[in-house]
Amino acid sequence: MAKPTILLVDDSVLMRTIIGDIVRSDEDLDLVGAAENGKVALEMVKSLKPDIVLLDIEMPEMSGLEVMEHLSLMSRAKVIIISSVAQVGSPEANEARALGAVEIIAKPSGTMSLDLAHKKGHDIVVAIRRAAGLPVRS
DSSP, rough: EEEEEEEEEEHHHHHHHHHHHHHHTTTTTTEEEESSSSHHHHHHHHHOOSSSSEEEEEEESSHHHHHHHHHHHOOEEEEEEETTTTTTTTTHHHHHHHOOEEEEEOTSSSHHHHHTTHHHHHHHHHHHHHHHHHOOOO
């Protein structure tokens, strides 16, 4: 069985590194690319055809919510939001759900959540595995 492919989209190089390390920690997942904004992400979706997109909401050029509006027309990729503005019940989280996000994970310490791997790393891997239809490990 082929590994599910994942595209990571976050405007912070540090957050792309941290989230990328989280994804690479699971040998059943294949991180195929990382984009620094929504416009680049949409171009990468066309060429990489990822199974799952990990998407920030607040980004220059094109927000994650705008990306989701376009993505639904061009891809069957499942979207997992990882964002500081996506707290449970927030307008952004509600809109992301309405646009089809399968999971929403709030960054625990704001835009630059250096503690993301420690506080939410397991949650991120579990969300990806669920979205990919893989068994969840404890």
